[in-house]
Amino acid sequence: DAGVIQSPRHEVTEMGQEVTLRCKPISGHNSLFWYRQTMMRGLELLIYFNNNVPIDDSGMPEDRFSAKMPNASFSTLKIQPSEPRDSAVYFCASSQFGDRVYNEQFFGPGTRLTVL
Amino acid sequence: GQSLEQPSEVTAVEGAIVQINCTYQTSGFYGLSWYQQHDGGAPTFLSYNALDGLEETGRFSSFLSRSDSYGYLLLQELQMKDSASYFCAVRTGGGNKLTFGTGTQLKVEL
Numbered sequence: 001d002a003g004v005i006q007s008p009r010h011e012v013t014e015m016g017q018e019v020t021l022r023c024k025p026i027s028g029h030n031s032l033f034w035y036r037q038t039m040m041r042g043l044e045l046l047i048y049f050n051n052n053v054p055i056d057d058s059g060m061p062e063d064r065f066s067a068k069m070p071n072a073s074f075s076t077l078k079i080q081p082s083e084p085r086d087s088a089v090y091f092c093a094s095s096q097f098g099d100r101v102y103n104e105q106f107f108g109p110g111t112r113l114t115v116l
Numbered sequence: 117g118q119s120l121e122q123p124s125e126v127t128a129v130e131g132a133i134v135q136i137n138c139t140y141q142t143s144g145f146y147g148l149s150w151y152q153q154h155d156g157g158a159p160t161f162l163s164y165n166a167l168d169g170l171e172e173t174g175r176f177s178s179f180l181s182r183s184d185s186y187g188y189l190l191l192q193e194l195q196m197k198d199s200a201s202y203f204c205a206v207r208t209g210g211g212n213k214l215t216f217g218t219g220t221q222l223k224v225e226l
Contacts, residue, residue, distance in 0.1 A: 031212055043216040095212045104161035
């Protein structure tokens, strides 16, 4: 299996521009998570989906952030307009949903976003 | 809400044993997980404890005490490649959602 795939791996943009990050989860996984990692705030959960449905978006910082999962093999995280404080590494992770049983999350390589 | 505390940095010598502690406060608790992250890399799963006690996987072991809201990761026979950040994370409901701690940077020296 190719693992979780994220694109782009690096993104440099200017303040005010729209940024779209993409994620392909591991085939067969039905839970998908978007995280943001910075030195100051650590690893923060932004939103997660079960069976393509957003379950918890309480970590989404503000209305500038939106996430979609149109099908089981693709998700996007969009920032519009972007700001310098959005600079971070964004990780996507996937797992097989388990209610009583915990199934580990598999992380993608991340997208390093720099907003100038 | 949830809060987790772990030391920010630990230094140890190659071949030694090191313990990384994690205390947590949560509203609801299902289990404690540990992830490893090398510089520039992605977090990778190490362990998960739902019940009290010690779980061993090779050189790594993880312990949980639910009554004390406390857990630790034990790394034995340290190797240089173990230099990384280690995160504890709590699972507070069904599904696999985790809340991560701030991480402990482990430096292994010769």
